[in-house]
Amino acid sequence: MGVTPKTVSRALNDAPHVSQAVRVKVKEVAAALDYYPNLAAQSLIARRSYLIGLTYERPSPSYVVELQNGALDRLENERYRLVVLPFNHVASRPDELGKLLLRAGLDGVLLAPPACDQPVLLDMIERQRLPYARITPHSDLDRGLVVAMDEVAAGHTVAAHILALGHRRVGIILGDPSHAASRARMEGYHQAFNEAGVAIDGSLVGTGDFTYDVGYRVALDLLDRPVRPTAILAQNDDMAVAAIAAGRDLGLSVPEQLSVAGFDNSEVSRTAWPQLTTVDQPVREMAWDAANRLIAALEGEIDPAVSFKHEHEHKLLVRASTAPLCPPG
């Protein structure tokens, strides 16, 4: 049945200027022939790939899952597909990540920490006009599309909770120093301690990297001393769970003899036992939001060159891993 390519194109794309009869017929035939249009050709002409990248480091799996699921939630039923581009040690080679992203043929990219805080990277992708959204950046907050949370305030909240329970000897397990979040959360701890008139004991501050294994080692080191802390503030849930395990392995029961608080409200904080007191960082919602803004920019609904910032709220979740300080004995 004579039909020109153009008519087929119009019919399949629900473009105007095609009679209903022809449109239906064309669709039937296309289905019968298992015809799927060539995306590369469409991309070439449309000048868009409908690919959105997500780049992250691989610190805590639970964090990455949330991040990715948030983005995927937004992309569902959209034409856009998600390309995952993990990349480690961005801080030492931001230009390599930049090249990777620019060569990936993306329409836009979601930048998780710590890539979102690399000015060199931002410069590169801006120069190529690759639209991007940054998830919880801590510097240059007026640059690009930003989805953020006040992590200083969040750190303050959880530290204040521990202090309010009466704890004074508090161990701290920091996250990966290359993540600005580690500093921000620590800054919040500092504020809370200052307000309470309590000094932070530097010998009780250990540096982790957001993973369970390192968190476990740091926690053991903190707890296996003559005068041990009565509480531990961990900068994410994985390390908090590790601290609980380290405590148990030393014969300490949580929360009776040791209070532990985490950060993130990731899945593991709920499946841990006892359930973890933590700060909800709505990663999934933020990732959704970032994807949402990015799509809006790609669809021309907002100008990606104009910075935009949306701050999400944190929330303290008091669960079973923290309790009031009991006098020893």
Add this chain to the structure above:
Amino acid sequence: MGVTPKTVSRALNDAPHVSQAVRVKVKEVAAALDYYPNLAAQSLIARRSYLIGLTYERPSPSYVVELQNGALDRLENERYRLVVLPFNHVASRPDELGKLLLRAGLDGVLLAPPACDQPVLLDMIERQRLPYARITPHSDLDRGLVVAMDEVAAGHTVAAHILALGHRRVGIILGDPSHAASRARMEGYHQAFNEAGVAIDGSLVGTGDFTYDVGYRVALDLLDRPVRPTAILAQNDDMAVAAIAAGRDLGLSVPEQLSVAGFDNSEVSRTAWPQLTTVDQPVREMAWDAANRLIAALEGEIDPAVSFKHEHEHKLLVRASTAPLCPPG
């Protein structure tokens, strides 16, 4: 400096017939100009997108992470990029997933359970000549590129371990019934019980869906009875961890009063306390392997139409969540 597009193309692609001087010069200029070739145009002519899809359901996050990381490990430093395509309830609408995959402009696709066991889906993508690799399928094992593990044997192994410890009243938490793995693992349990001359108590068999929350409810139901099981076999680690939590919430200590074994050897099995006895299913290696075969097929090194199967080994990991049965009292 006068150079034709073709020369540039040759130089940038390290194709022959370009003088070294020109090649270097072209590359310099390209770098200075921040030139990145248009992937859509390259794809159009090469008839390949260098996109590999990964499709999965979202049962256990820990499983998905392993799967994805395995594939990403293989794709690192390759030209191929990974597109993640989660899709729920495949069993009830395999053709929709088929369309999604065929419209995604992929060069090949990795099929995780339960999509890998959908003949309708396989038919569709075969008809369009979309190369695919199946990860732990349980039917039509001679179809396509297959990476497998004997889950019946794995189920047998872990059940035999529990029985060897003296347990006779054993609760079982099944996974999602739409996953063939659930049946296979149960079949293994059956074999072990038969060999031990122990009957499986149907009233102690509950159906979960591989998630922590449902696993917790099923475990509570199993444990909150006058005559409770002394051990629980859970079909994945998330549900096993949930069973431990349910036991604790009922005042049972693990493994003294309740032994719990999982399946998968996922991250959570190591971060749980006590650490989980489980069966190692090398998901990450299998995903790597699947990606590896798929790439080989795409590069023409193997014929994707000829079926290929590689079976991976399982391994029982006896950790702290299982112990010999103690006589009551």
Add this chain to the structure above:
DNA sequence: ATGAAAGCGCTAACAG
């Protein structure tokens, strides 16, 4: 070793 022309599969722009 380099250049010219043609075309990958599709769709804007313009006719008719």
Add this chain to the structure above:
DNA sequence: CTGTTAGCGCTTTCAT
């Protein structure tokens, strides 16, 4: 409402 022409950006012929 439908068809023709041209071209997206790159790379393959085939010349030179």
